[in-house]
Amino acid sequence: MSSDPLRDPSLYINRELSQLDFNFRVLAQAMDEQVPLLERLRFLCISCTNLDEFFEIRAAAVRHAQEFGLPPAPDGMSPQAILNAIHDRAAELVDQQYRCWNQVLRPALGEAGVGILAHKSWTARQRRWLRAYFRNEIMPVLSPLGLDPSHPFPKILNKSLNIVVVLKGTDAFGRAGHLALVRAPRSLPRIIQLPESLGGPQNFVLLSAVLSAFVDELFPGMDVQGAYQFRVTRNSELVVDEEEVENLALALRDELVDRGYRPAVRLEIAHDCPKPIMQTLLQNFGLSENAAYRIDGPVNLNRVIQVYDLLPRPDLKYPPMTPRVFKSPEGIFVTAAQGDVLLHHPFDSFSTVLELIREAAVDPNVLAIKQTLYRTGKDSGIVEALILAARNGKDVTVVVELRARFDEEANLGLADRLQDAGVQVVYGVVGYKTHAKMLLIVRREGRKLRRYVHLGTGNYHSGTARAYTDLSLITADPDIGNDVHLLFQQLSGLAPKMKLKCLLQSPFTLHAGLIKRIERETALALEGKPARIIAKMNALNEAQVIRALYAASQAGVQIDLIVRGACTLRPGVEGVSDNIRVRSIVGRFLEHSRVYWFGNNGAPELYCASADWLERNLLRRVETCFPILDSGLARRIYREVLQNYLDDNLNAWELQEDGRYSKCVPAPGQPPHSAQQALMEGL
Template sequence: MTFVQEAKDASLKQPEYYLNRELGWLEFNRRVLSEAFDPRTPLLERLKFTAIFSANLDEFFMVRVAILKEQVEAEVSRLTPDGRTPQQQLDEISATLRPMVVDQHHFFQQTLRPQLEEHGIYLLNYIDLNQEQRLYLQEYFEKRIFPVLTPLAIDPAHPFPHISNLSLNLAVNVKDPHTGNERFARVKVPNTLPRFIEFPTELRYQDDGKKVIWTGVTLEQVVAHNLEFLFPGMTIQEYYPFRITRDADFEISEDEADDLLLAIEQELRKRRFGGSVVRMELHPTMPNFVRRMLMDEMNITDADVYELEGVLNLKDLFALTGLPLPELKEHPWTPMIPPRLRSLGDDPDLATVDSTVEPSDIFTVIREGDVLVHHPYESFRGSVEAFITQAAHDPQVLAIKMTLYRTSGDSPIVKALIAAAENQKQVVALVELKARFDEENNIIWARKLERVGVHVMYGVVGLKTHTKVVLVVRQEGDHIRRYIHIGTGNYNPKTARLYTDLGIMTCRDDLGADLTDLFNFLTGYSRQHSYRKLLIAPVNLRDRMMSMIRRETDHAHSGQGGRIIAKMNSLVDPKMIQCLYEASQAGVEIDLIVRGICCLRPGLEGVSENIRVISIIGRFLEHSRIFYFGNAGAEQIYIGSADWMPRNLDRRVEAVTPIEDPRLIAQLKDLLDIFLNDNRQAWEMNPDGTFTQRRPEEGEPERSSHEILMQRSLEASNAR
């Protein structure tokens, strides 16, 4: 490397060229909240985005904030690429987030609740209830709530109780009328009961002849106004709701764990109780002496306390989004059967255990040409699920191998694997036990699979297996053919209706051979270092991606131009960012479609003026990854499971596949154009890390990528 190149590399590593990962995530969640604020969003969908914002924050505190606090305690001094210490990040998270959550709660109280009432949905305060409603709630409390509650006293004889993660609680001040002594107790609001208690039809709120759809109150209000049942003979002075969040991350030393599954089960038991407290949410009305007592007992500071008006834990608003008011929701969407697969019928359960019944042949369709599927516009059930289900029952299939990162609780995929094992096929399932917050579900499925003879593996020591791949080995005449699916999303039929993901089904020999090598790496002692077509992390994915970016740089230097379009969930990796900066400096035109965190600064003069970044937020969660390189006319395009983050490139097993069928390349290029021209759901990133929402120009039609793709899928289905 020359001195000039070293100086150039050093200059592009300056902190001012990078944005902070944690603050970038907060900006993503701000865009989520903006969907709730946007009057163009249907009312119950606005409620949904309000709940998503809160759910996202819970995980952010349990993992990201918890890690930063641990780093501060350990006196970690290493700076992030943007030049911040762990404490500086915590300080800026607090400064950025507090106004956001205040705005969220104010918006819910002052805007959403009145709008809900206009449509007959009343979340009432206890003080506004009539006598009949109060009597109903008292009876409800005595029969259904009281038996579940356990008041815990706080005094010298009763130490401060452990307060579980994400629990909603009441700090209760009671007075003994005989001695005059005041005491404190903690009452946990049970999360095993509905958060919102609905009144029967005859007790619904009456509003001048308006049709009332739903009337109810929060569970904590019912508990609070019946505390005398918990403390008979005492005078209830006051009660104060509060909610805590604990560190829920954990690390497993796989080298020292004799049984990885057992080790994770033990850690999950610890998570239920939680680690150290990282956040406490409370009402501003809580007196200082009560707040200080709670803070001291939970070893937190003012920086960990968030004052919020109104209802705590707005994540529970999910419960109200299912009310039967279709006019207040997005129009319903039913995924279409992909055109190439219509001959298979609309039901993927096409095969039976009876081997004399010939299943509709998805394998013939795949042999006729690669099949690209795009969920949720196209049916997961009628494509990927059909592929695995038919393979499980096809007498010519010898083996099925697949990775399972996250799947649903009633997974048809797992049921198909069980059926395959019962049909005497060799079945290998690589179950990722370390899929955060899905560990327990994956353990349950792993045990079920093992009981029927499936070979269950837990991946490679030190790496999470994040790749989404299926390999089906089939006897056809006197030779073996391998059929594969490589996707960008999990094998989860529930999220396949909510997340946008791509997948390819093919029987190309080189890809089949590569997947065979990959499974040997995952299940055995293979140390495969080269692949024919696939880009595999942590083996060759980083180097090949950087090589293709640099190839575009070389093309630009030689006057042939350069073009990169990359769609992903997050862009964090400093080396990849530096490589993109160098390409921009050479004149390569770069468009990035990044849903979540982006640590690259677009539009910096002399550095990134040729880079544009957009984020698309809407009814579906953008989850597909697409990578396009112009290559001086010999264009290349890839899809796969990996974002450009250090964890995806270096610490996970990922698979990214080239798309080589010209028809599918054209489809993906068209798809990228739709995203880049979105003026309804797209946000443009500014150099300072903030985002500006695109709006149609005067006289310009609205172009929502989700609406366009639903309409196209519907038209393709109607054209048969």
């Protein structure tokens, strides 16, 4: 046992449970009557999708730790204790999700003229139409499977919709019925929109309801005594021993084939399913009862998000926001040469970043383009611009991160497209995901070469740039340009560790750089000088950083952390963290920008980064952390991203000492303030 009191497990919140708590805050948006109705439905579906990913990645990792006897986390909980706590907390979340669906949103949607019709509410005409739809569109692609010695339990695909059917009687071969499975192929739509003649175009039926209603037609001559939908969630973390493979792309392709059938971690099943049948399923999936969740509604509730996209109901959605478009009459290169450009997405359009690459692709003076790509989305304009640049004779190098979780397959295809166009594609560094967001353009200007750089906190993805808050810096600063040049050398070649002048980078200098700056504020406080740290990020769990923050708090440093998701630091502990405040903002846009501010005795330093303060980001990934050297832009970021969010009293939640979050409300006489709304109104 360590003698360091700051290592006391009671000072740390469990990372998995903290991550689960974030989804309660998302779900609260679905219950908020001030949020438009279809947006509330979207928040409900987001909480369900987040929970899926939590089990696929986080719970699966804990189960792996249990199987291999790994030591407890910094909070002292054993893997088995964490799994038990996950079950209890996740069951509570699931209960709230389905009460929100059954008792709040579904009835409210009905009152607004949007029907998501349960089986019992179908009219006779609707039932006839749905039966015909089942026979013509669904039944031909189904392959029901009776379970007997010659038909063993089949493989069930991760997160696929399935029906377990209880049968009585004998079939054409005289076999006695017992159990059968009906698997819904991914090709079938999960939401069926009824024709206007059957009550209007805003009526929908879930595929699971149609399957349950007409499943008897798949077993003629037999008595269907029950039909219960279920869904299994599997470990989705890809495991590739990168030291042992000669070709990472080929190894990943092989892994992706099997991803859908990896070990199970969760079973969702209809709430009225008899226990013996549930036990049969658990046994076949190798799960215990603390991995089972009874569901009062569709097991794939997140699929209801399709209703949001199908309905042209602006009255039930957020008013559209038109982002500001950066004006650069003489071209972005001329503007950036005169001074740094800062973009705050989605309030500033991401089109400026796209235009920068397009301009580089056709500019005869541009010689080379280098870029990292982690996630790009389908039909990416950035990818098209890079391909155009290569075809125009530019030297284009792209670092594609093949292991970007759940985008592996898309990135393999992206790499193939780029290579076919003559782009040099690099897969990063073995053992380290390349999560940095950087773009380097080399341009001839007279007799000199000049570097233009884009650095960001978010991905080069136009879709998420409309939904996530992020920061972009476009600069021609020569020191930053040289640093980024060295980083690309490191990624594409076999260069040694290089000394950078401006940037901090993971896995080499960012972690130590953060500790150094926290300790500097600590020393200032001990000298009786003002000391302050404000940092915004998505998650925090790195133990050494947390211990440094605790020591800073003990010295009197005032620390405000704006952490969207999981936070394992425990604030408000007397004598340890009573000078630390932690808040989480959950609103219309997903908070994604990472900003670190250090008071530095009146000469503040402000950094933006691609990295959260997580162990993986600081120690096991390639990340960039870049200073904002223009004092005016630094003040703008402080005002928009830090002080603005500390003033929020409508969408903010404060982390309590016990690990729970409490919703902020305006104090008596205090005007209400929403940080995101203020930014939309042009703060």
